[in-house]
Structures are given as structure tokens and as C-alpha cells.
Amino acid sequence: MGERWMNDLLAAAFSFAACQLVMAFFKLTYDVGLIHIHLLRKLIHISLGLIVMLCWPMFRDLVLACLAYALTIAFVTVFYWRTPLAIAAICSLCAGDGMADIGGRGFGGSKLPYNKSKTYAGTIAMAIAAFLASLLYMYYFSWLEYIEASPNMVLGFFLVSVASALVESYPFPSVLDDNLTVPLASMLLATFLL
Structure with missing residues (x-):
């Protein structure tokens, strides 16, 4: 039981870190003027849920x-x-x-x-x-x-x-x-x- 929860905790940490990394990349492109604020919002909207779903196989309970x-x-x-x-x-x-x-x-x-x-x-x-x-x-x-x-x-x-x-x-x-x-x-x- 404890091992499964540890696995889930690590999977959650990995998912969170992946989302933060993608958001930081998109924000950097916005900060340097490569994309507009509306595109930034939509890129985040599109990517975060898909990243979390990509990590689903790592989770258990x-x-x-x-x-x-x-x-x-x-x-x-x-x-x-x-x-x-x-x-x-x-x-x-x-x-x-x-x-x-x-x-x-x-x-x-x-x-x-x-x-x-x-x-x-x-x-x-x-x-x-x-x-x-x-x-x-x-x-x-x-x-x-x-x-x-x-x-x-x-x-x-x-x-x-x-x-x-x-x-x-x-x-x-x-x-x-x-x-x-x-x-x-x-x-x-x-x-x-x-």
C-alpha cells in the first residue's frame, strides 16, 4: 500500500513539474514577444490537461x-x-x-x-x-x-x-x-x- 502511494506521489510530482516546465516555456516565448497573451492562454489551455493525461499510466490509487x-x-x-x-x-x-x-x-x-x-x-x-x-x-x-x-x-x-x-x-x-x-x-x- 505504501509503495503504491509513493509511486502516485512521484507521478504527481512529475506531472506537476512537466506542467510547470511547459508553462515556463510558453511564458518565456510571451515575455520575449514571440506570442500574444491570447495565444499564451490558449497554449496553456491546450497543453496542461494533455500533459496530465500523458502521465496517467504512472498513477495507481x-x-x-x-x-x-x-x-x-x-x-x-x-x-x-x-x-x-x-x-x-x-x-x-x-x-x-x-x-x-x-x-x-x-x-x-x-x-x-x-x-x-x-x-x-x-x-x-x-x-x-x-x-x-x-x-x-x-x-x-x-x-x-x-x-x-x-x-x-x-x-x-x-x-x-x-x-x-x-x-x-x-x-x-x-x-x-x-x-x-x-x-x-x-x-x-x-x-x-x-
Whole structure:
């Protein structure tokens, strides 16, 4: 497992470096006056996606997880812009899911009875991180007058955070990535609670 992730990390670094090199070349041609700004933009538009696709054979697991992560955030941004539901979903996915791994590895401890690859510490860390991040964004969005913070919203974020932590800890089949299951569960529950 670790070797595959290392391979994906190296492939991502190579893809990024290749894209940066091509962009630097195009910018140099623009800086010396060989091409117009519109052509520069279109050359970058044409080449970057094709370069990344050229590197696809180097990747293993990381691509699907990153794709699920990016698509989820894009979906929530497009359809739930500046809403409590968006806060719940993105905070559970980003702060919560990220802290689950950090907390689980950092503190270790007892494994969950229904999933021996997860720990109580990781699940608790996820719930706390998702909840705290949700509260911070609730107050931030309230300050910007996008939403109106309330005690009911605080309770809703708490329940969504706990539920998303439980979903993340569940041993779903490998085809169901937690970058999909966590925000889907968060959105579903947030629809009723927030």
C-alpha cells in the first residue's frame, strides 16, 4: 500500500513539474514577444490537461481518490454555494477526514470492533476536527452575512460531524471511496438538520 502511494506521489510530482516546465516555456516565448497573451492562454489551455493525461499510466490509487475529492468539492461549490450544507460537507471531507488519519496514526490505540483498520482516536479526531472547522466557517459566513448562525445550526454541525466520522470509519467496499461517502452522508444529514 505504501509503495503504491509513493509511486502516485512521484507521478504527481512529475506531472506537476512537466506542467510547470511547459508553462515556463510558453511564458518565456510571451515575455520575449514571440506570442500574444491570447495565444499564451490558449497554449496553456491546450497543453496542461494533455500533459496530465500523458502521465496517467504512472498513477495507481491516488488519481481516483483525488478525482472524488475534487469533484465533491466542485459539486458542493456549484450547487450549495455559501450554505450550511456546503460548510458541513466540505469541513467533514477536508478537516474531518484528514484529521481522522492523523489522529489514528498519531494516537493509535484501540481498533474499532467493526473495522480493524480504524481506531477510536481517528474517529474521534475526525468528529472534533469537522465540528470545529464547521463552527469556524459558520461564524465566518455569518460575519459576511451569507448565513445566520444559530444554536440549532451548532447542534446540526455537531450531529453531521459525528455521523460523517462514523461513515468514514465504516468498512465500505473499496469501490466506495470515503472522499465520496463522507460528503454524501454529510449532505444528506445536513439537508434535514441545517
